[in-house]
Amino acid sequence: MECLCLVWALEKLHYYLDGTVFDVITDCNAVKSLLNMKTPNRHMLRWQIAIQEYRGNMTIVHKSGNIHKNADGLSRWALENTPDNPAWVPQEEHHIEGICVTDIGTEFFNQVKESYKIDKNCHILSQLLMKDCKDPSLSSKLDETWKKAYDEGRFHLLDEIRYHRTKNTCAMALTDRTLINTILHECHDSVAAGHLSEDRTLERVRTCSWWPNWKKDVVEYFQTCDRCQKANRATGKKFEMMIQV
CATH class of the missing domain: 1.10.340.70 (Endonuclease III; domain 1)
Incomplete structure (x- = not known):
């Protein structure tokens, strides 16, 4: 999941990261081996190919979760689904109707x-x-x-x-x-x-x-x-x- 998150973030931020040198800080130690995995499965292989263009410019740094709490606050901040949200998706309202049957009154x-x-x-x-x-x-x-x-x-x-x-x-x-x-x-x-x-x-x-x-x-x-x-x-x-x- 953390590897997929990195691939998704690089795709979304490509216009800002293309041609620049940057560090990726993660609390998941397994992400460090994403680019250098010798026998990847089909999912990992596809992700490796997707981020090969960042090899040499990107450095993956591991940072313990105990000292990486600032990222949790950003990643877990749920935005309301309103027109002000860039990812706003119109949702149709569905009225819920329920029937409760009981003889106790x-x-x-x-x-x-x-x-x-x-x-x-x-x-x-x-x-x-x-x-x-x-x-x-x-x-x-x-x-x-x-x-x-x-x-x-x-x-x-x-x-x-x-x-x-x-x-x-x-x-x-x-x-x-x-x-x-x-x-x-x-x-x-x-x-x-x-x-x-x-x-x-x-x-x-x-x-x-x-x-x-x-x-x-x-x-x-x-x-x-x-x-x-x-x-x-x-x-x-x-x-x-x-x-x-």
Whole structure:
């Protein structure tokens, strides 16, 4: 790539370099052997012939990349594709149209809020988060999974909805089994999901929802999906029956 860059630059700057003595400074040591390569391949041979006229006038000097940072700033300066740019290329605008299909709407979030009212853990979390309470006796009433997440500071309250935060995600906490099944459906076998693989389904659920043992539930839901089991049936040689000794 560096050799091709040199050939391209010499071609573009021919009117300025023709008949003059100049140095080519590069941080690629292999470019130094471009003119003197004994057994070049067809690409290198074609490039050698293209720059033979500069032999004797051009000196290729190697300069370590650590002290050659000034060139990086020039070579990586991307110019906008505007009429002021000499290399401007008119581009036709294409309008992007997308359709997102989902059954989750405002009603779903209202159902989530209603489900919190009849769940013991969410009721306790409300008291802990709204009052910023640090009462150990109150947090000890949480179930083990909820208490561990609370002690790690993972729960947050926003617009009456409890969110479970990790390093890279902030997911809505769910308690009602019907709502959990709705999320599983939307993340795996809805029109917009398209029956993704187990790993991708886990990743989609991870970014939007959380509940105790959610990974186990997602894997079980995937493994019991009738369409996926028919499409991804096991292939290869079957195991033989055991031989009685």
